[in-house]
Amino acid sequence: MKIGKNSWQFNQGVYIQSSATVTGPKEKQGPLGETFDYSFEDLHCEASTWEGAEQALLTKSIDICMGKTNMREDAIDLFISGDLLNQNVTSNYVARNIESPFLCVFGACSTSMEALAIGSSLVDSGNCKNVLASTSSHYSTAERQFRYPTEYGGQKPDTATTTVTGAGTLLINNEPSDIQIEGATIGRVIDYGMNDPLDMGSAMAPAAADTIVQHLKDFGRDPSDYDLILTGDLSSVGSPIVKKMTEQSGYDMEGIHRDCGLMVYQANQQVFSGGSGCACSAVVTYGYIIQQLKQNKLKKVLVVATGALLSPTIVQQKETIPCIAHGVVLQRVDV
Amino acid sequence: MITKDNYASEVKKYQPKPKLLRNCIKAFLVGGLICAIGQGLTFFYIEVFGFTEKTAGNPTVTTLILIAAILTGFGVYDKIGQFAGAGSAVPVTGFANSIASAALEHKSEGIVLGIATNMFKLAGSVIVFGAVSAYVVGLIRYLVEQFL
Numbered sequence: 371m372k373i374g375k376n377s378w379q380f381n382q383g384v385y386i387q388s389s390a391t392v393t394g395p396k397e398k399q400g401p402l403g404e405t406f407d408y409s410f411e412d413l414h415c416e417a418s419t420w421e422g423a424e425q426a427l428l429t430k431s432i433d434i435c436m437g438k439t440n441m442r443e444d445a446i447d448l449f450i451s452g453d454l455l456n457q458n459v460t461s462n463y464v465a466r467n468i469e470s471p472f473l474c475v476f477g478a479c480s481t482s483m484e485a486l487a488i489g490s491s492l493v494d495s496g497n498c499k500n501v502l503a504s505t506s507s508h509y510s511t512a513e514r515q516f517r518y519p520t521e522y523g524g525q526k527p528d529t530a531t532t533t534v535t536g537a538g539t540l541l542i543n544n545e546p547s548d549i550q551i552e553g554a555t556i557g558r559v560i561d562y563g564m565n566d567p568l569d570m571g572s573a574m575a576p577a578a579a580d581t582i583v584q585h586l587k588d589f590g591r592d593p594s595d596y597d598l599i600l601t602g603d604l605s606s607v608g609s610p611i612v613k614k615m616t617e618q619s620g621y622d623m624e625g626i627h628r629d630c631g632l633m634v635y636q637a638n639q640q641v642f643s644g645g646s647g648c649a650c651s652a653v654v655t656y657g658y659i660i661q662q663l664k665q666n667k668l669k670k671v672l673v674v675a676t677g678a679l680l681s682p683t684i685v686q687q688k689e690t691i692p693c694i695a696h697g698v699v700l701q702r703v704d705v
Numbered sequence: 706m707i708t709k710d711n712y713a714s715e716v717k718k719y720q721p722k723p724k725l726l727r728n729c730i731k732a733f734l735v736g737g738l739i740c741a742i743g744q745g746l747t748f749f750y751i752e753v754f755g756f757t758e759k760t761a762g763n764p765t766v767t768t769l770i771l772i773a774a775i776l777t778g779f780g781v782y783d784k785i786g787q788f789a790g791a792g793s794a795v796p797v798t799g800f801a802n803s804i805a806s807a808a809l810e811h812k813s814e815g816i817v818l819g820i821a822t823n824m825f826k827l828a829g830s831v832i833v834f835g836a837v838s839a840y841v842v843g844l845i846r847y848l849v850e851q852f853l
Contacts, residue, residue, distance in 0.1 A: 419813040519810035521777045522827065523786020523793055523802045525728075528721040562712040572716050576709075610719050615707055643721070 374588020377555040378487070380494040385547040386540055386700070387500075390435035391657035392427050393649070394509065394535030400635045405657040406536075407434045413510055413535060424453065424460045424508035427537040427649075429467070432504060435539040446470040446541075447498040450489050452481035453506045453648055454533075455515060460506050470502070478677030479603050480557065481505045482538060482652040483696040487554035489542055490698070499543055506537035507647030516567065516682055529569035531605050531646035534634055538652030549663050552670075552699040555585035559679065561692040567678075567685050570693075571608030571631075571643060574676040577693035578604060579615035581674055585697045586621055593623045597668045600659065602651035602675035602695070603631035605644035630654035651675040655700075663702045670701040732792030735785065739796045743769055766797055773798035777805040803827040 373379040391406045398409035408430055410416070415423035415430075428451070436443060449468050451461035452475040465472040477484040482505045489501035512533040513520050542551060560580050564573035578601050586592065593599055593616070604612055609629045616623050630651045631644035655673050662668040674697040685691070707715045746768050750761040776782040782802045785793045793799055804824050811823035825832065 421813075514810055518827065519806035521780060521783050521802070521806035521809055523777075523782045523784075523799060523806070525787055525790035525794070527723060562709050564713065569720060572720060575716070576712065607720055611707070611716050618706060 373553065374584070374590075376558070376584050377553060377588035378491055378494075379553040379589075380490055380551055382494045382496070383544055383546060384490045384493045384542055384551040385545060386542055386549040386551065386660065387441075387545065387547055388435050388438040388541040389656040389660050390431045390433075390438065390539045391653040392431040392434065392537050393653055394427075396509075396532075396639065396641075397534060397536055397634055397645075397653065400639065402634060402654060402658045405661055406653060407431075407657070413508075420508060420510040420514065421455065421459060424455070424506055424511050424537075425464050427508065427535065428453070428460055428464045428504060428506040428539075431506070431537040431539040432464070432468070432502065435502065435541050439541060441500065441541070444469055446500050446502050448473060448489065448492060448500075449502045449504070450475060450485040451502075451504040451506075452476050452485060454478065454481075454512050460508075460511075461504070477675075477694055477696065478679050479507075479646055479648050479650060480675040480677030480694050480696045481648045482602070482655065483554070483673055483675035483698045486540060486542070486551070486698050487556060487696055489540075490551045490554060493542055493544055501542050502539060503542065504537065504539040505648040505652045507533055507535070507649040509533045509535045509647075512647055516680075526642060527568055528642055529566070529571065529605075529607050530642040531570060531603060531631060531644050532635065532641035533647035534645045534650040534653060536647075536649035536653040538649060538656035540656055546703070546705045548703060548705060549660060550701050550703045552701050553589065554699070555581055555588060555697040557581040557584075557695040557697070559692045559694050561690050563690050565685065565688070565690045567680055567682070567691065569607060570603075570646060570678040570691070571605040572611065573678050573691040574693040574695070575604055575608040575611035576615060577695040578602075578608070578612045578674055578676045579619070581695040581697050582612070582616050582623075582672070583619045583621060585672065585674075593621050593626045596626060596670050596672050598659075598671045599623055599627045600651075600655065600671060600673045601627065601629045602673075602677075603644065603646035604629045604676055605631045605642075605646065607643050608676075633658070659700070663700060666702060668702065670699065673698050673700060728790050731788060732790045735789035735792035736796060737792075739769070739793065739798055743796075769796070769798050770801040773801035774805040777802045778809065782806075800828055800831060803831070
């Protein structure tokens, strides 16, 4: 049901049945390393190309997610997935091996919550019973598509981020479990005129602030109604900006806001200003956050995944970077 | 108050500033070290293989290119590049790295359309501007010699 201006409330009950996170080796060495279901030992993920490696990550996360339930694959009514690569090749090629109908989505690094919001809405409306929502990203595929060859010795500024190698998958349906998807706020495309592709935190912060403020208005809430407001990959540059901007709109997130990009790596891992990529919000949320909700350490979390909707071509044409953020509310329920 | 109009200037304080002095010193030291190694190689080729000062340039450059390509293949040169910036980008080793890294990256698309087509993706601009500026400088020199 629509609530407020840009939000949906899922009144029929949408629940997370199972989740899976798969990462590369660097994420495994990070502070959340123990929370991932599986981590490949090297970036190749047992594949011969980088693109194949990303497909291996996504496939593995789907296999683990399905393996945690006793559900057969043909019970899935819809698979929704997206990634960062041109023509969403990771998701499209992985979907070749999946029997169920498929919707491909692109929201850059906001894809995780875009897929989850759409999936939840379809479950809530009764159009689907069981939905798989996935996303993936890989350091080397992103580097080569958006930046330079991985072994190129160009110097990056400290505002740059490091693409998370990983994939996350959720299985959702309407059967009560201990984690409910309560609602979602769909973001608008926001462009504040930033044009540095090596500083996406600054570019994405206004989009995150816009979605957070709109969400709180739509649901008539205050940041303190949440245990945690989690942004996707604003990094150490964008995080203070989003806090400042929401505070300016009358919503103080001090002590409530965290950023997945700052949680997934340790400071000494040489990741510049933090993690980024579709998998950044996915592996943190579908791993650590879901475990915290299950253990009742968190009760209500707003996850706002942020995406910079750029391509290298259009940035070279001196265009600015439009950005988007989608928010989804996860809450602990006692069944 | 952060607004759309003043955003770029308001958020500057949140962006880490490039450490210009530190980067310049690092670039100077690493760039200087690469050049010193090159000079050492030149002496080596003159002393051991009997090259002249003029002809020792070719084997020196070739050796530096070989070292840079091997370091690129072992995944070391990008780390040197992040540390040294222009210090490792400007010498011939940086040029070699840009070619070797692009070739490695596109190996998965085959020898012709992958490696051969993409090898000069980054180095191409260096060659274009190298050739153009050499032409311009040559023309100026010719005119100066003719008319002055």
